[in-house]
Amino acid sequence: MAAAASTATLSGCARPLPSTLNSSPSSTRLAPFASRSRPRRLRAAAAAATLREVCSGRVPDHVLQGAEDVGYISPTEVQEQSLPVLLSGLDCILHAQTGSGKTLAYLLAVFSAIDVGRSSVQALVIVPTRELGIQVTKVARLLAAKTCNVMALLDGGMLTRQKSWLKAKPPAIIVATVASLCQMVEKRAFSLGSIKILVIDEVDFIFGSSKQVNSLRKILNSYTAASSRQTIFASASIPQHNRFVHDCVQHKWTKSDVVHVHVNPVQPMPSHLRHTYVICSKKERLHVLLSLLERDAPKSVIIFVAQQSEKSKRAGNPPSSTLVVEFLRAEYKGTLEVLVLEEDMNFNARATSFTEVKGKGFLLVSTDIASRGFDLPQTSHIYNFDLPKTATDYLHRAGRTGREPFSKSECSVTTLITEEERFVLQRFQNELKFHSQQLPLESMFTFNL
Ligand SMILES: Nc1ncnc2c1ncn2[C@@H]1O[C@H](COP(=O)(O)OP(=O)(O)OP(=O)(O)O)[C@@H](O)[C@H]1O
Numbered sequence: 001m002a003a004a005a006s007t008a009t010l011s012g013c014a015r016p017l018p019s020t021l022n023s024s025p026s027s028t029r030l031a032p033f034a035s036r037s038r039p040r041r042l043r044a045a046a047a048a049a050t051l052r053e054v055c056s057g058r059v060p061d062h063v064l065q066g067a068e069d070v071g072y073i074s075p076t077e078v079q080e081q082s083l084p085v086l087l088s089g090l091d092c093i094l095h096a097q098t099g100s101g102k103t104l105a106y107l108l109a110v111f112s113a114i115d116v117g118r119s120s121v122q123a124l125v126i127v128p129t130r131e132l133g134i135q136v137t138k139v140a141r142l143l144a145a146k147t148c149n150v151m152a153l154l155d156g157g158m159l160t161r162q163k164s165w166l167k168a169k170p171p172a173i174i175v176a177t178v179a180s181l182c183q184m185v186e187k188r189a190f191s192l193g194s195i196k197i198l199v200i201d202e203v204d205f206i207f208g209s210s211k212q213v214n215s216l217r218k219i220l221n222s223y224t225a226a227s228s229r230q231t232i233f234a235s236a237s238i239p240q241h242n243r244f245v246h247d248c249v250q251h252k253w254t255k256s257d258v259v260h261v262h263v264n265p266v267q268p269m270p271s272h273l274r275h276t277y278v279i280c281s282k283k284e285r286l287h288v289l290l291s292l293l294e295r296d297a298p299k300s301v302i303i304f305v306a307q308q309s310e311k312s313k314r315a316g317n318p319p320s321s322t323l324v325v326e327f328l329r330a331e332y333k334g335t336l337e338v339l340v341l342e343e344d345m346n347f348n349a350r351a352t353s354f355t356e357v358k359g360k361g362f363l364l365v366s367t368d369i370a371s372r373g374f375d376l377p378q379t380s381h382i383y384n385f386d387l388p389k390t391a392t393d394y395l396h397r398a399g400r401t402g403r404e405p406f407s408k409s410e411c412s413v414t415t416l417i418t419e420e421e422r423f424v425l426q427r428f429q430n431e432l433k434f435h436s437q438q439l440p441l442e443s444m445f446t447f448n449l
Pocket residue numbers: 051071072073074075076079096097098099100101102103104235236372373374375377399403404405
């Protein structure tokens with residue numbers, strides 16, 4: 001259907017659109033709710049533009065300079081396709097592969113919307129985890145180049161101290177987790193009345209969390225109103241996205257002319273990842289993992305484990321993370337440091353693990369807490385020690401590697417499964433349209449249990 005529509009007139013748009021909106025690559029689908037029956041396409045841009053050209057006149061120069069200083073010269077595909085929409089002030093659902101550069105795209109929109117001369121909270125970026133919040137804050141501060149304050153209101157933060165800072169000198173931009181934000185608003189530390197732009201990153205994850213969804217609805221509908229702000233939702237996975245676009249308008253989470261920018265709709269999985277799997281028994285798994293690490297000699301690794309169930313806790317079993325970490329600390333002879341990250345750790349320990357993985361080779365054993373938004377571009381290998389629960393979880397775990405946008409070097413994702421789990425992995429393959437190759441256990445591993 002998208003191929004049939006050749007131009008994007010975007011009926012119902014609140015503001016005049018930049019001329020680049022009439023010319024865009026074929027992979028973008030624009031589905032303004034006002035004309036939902038026919039998703040629209042943009043025509044291909046005449047020539048490759050730089051990030052500065054794409055943002056021309058709409059993003060302050062110092063912000064673009066900051067971006068260039070860290071090497072963001074050419075826009076990634078999602079930036080090229082979404083920035084004309086985002087910088088025109090339209091509400092947007094930013095839907096593109098993991099590692100495709102959505103963060104910079106929405107932060108550029110933030111800087112184009114705020115007035116750094118005003119002393120009020122004007123932009124709010126909501127993230128699901130403290131770790132992702134730290135990362136986004138870092139990029140926002142880098143782009144702000146000290147022209148405005150960026151505050152992180154994150155779970156495990158020093159909220160009492162931040163409350164007085166908020167009152168004394170409101171930051172222009174706040175990056176927050178849902179719980180910490182609501183706590184502050186309910187304590188009347190500040191109001192969201194002057195918010196011009198609201199971004200919700202990993203939106204499907206936050207909406208999918210029973211703990212967070214009610215608070216999120218308050219942020220969207222009670223503390224602020226869609227009519228007085230620009231709203232941006234971002235994720236690599238938005239299941240039933242047409243339904244979601246419909247709900248956005250129906251529940252007034254966005255305005256009615258919200259635009260769905262969907263890059264690579266046919267192939268949600270980044271193409272330069274190599275997927276393999278090994279079939280082994282539960283008893284063999286730790287040894288298989290060790291053999292793979294010795295064989296692959298990875299630069300940096302994330303090993304994903306399942307979060308321990310309440311039932312398993314009650315039965316007094318150790319969680320997978322403990323099993324893997326203790327085994328690797330005893331048996332792994334490589335140079336990478338073995339670190340752990342999981343929900344049950346206290347925030348100081350989480351912060352230490354997060355800081356330590358930055359900037360050096362690591363072997364991080366983590367639950368799905370590291371699967372959303374974590375940007376450690378040096379990660380060359382992912383191992384699923386425990387099978388992810390859903391195809392979406394597989395997608396986000398796999399997307400922690402292959403994150404250098406203009407590099408095509410192959411990164412790998414290896415999943416350890418039992419014979420009975422084979423069909424689950426097959427289902428993920430069908431849903432996400434990727435191929436996974438079996439590594440034969442017997443020819444590769446020489447351990448005796
Ligand atoms: N224009 C650019 N040029 C070079 N590198 C870029 C550019 N934009 C983003 N990057 C880099 O690409 C990597 C991935 O970006 P980002 O974290 O925004 O991805 P994402 O789309 O949010 O992924 P996920 O869905 O996994 O959260 C980061 O390391 C970032 O620094």
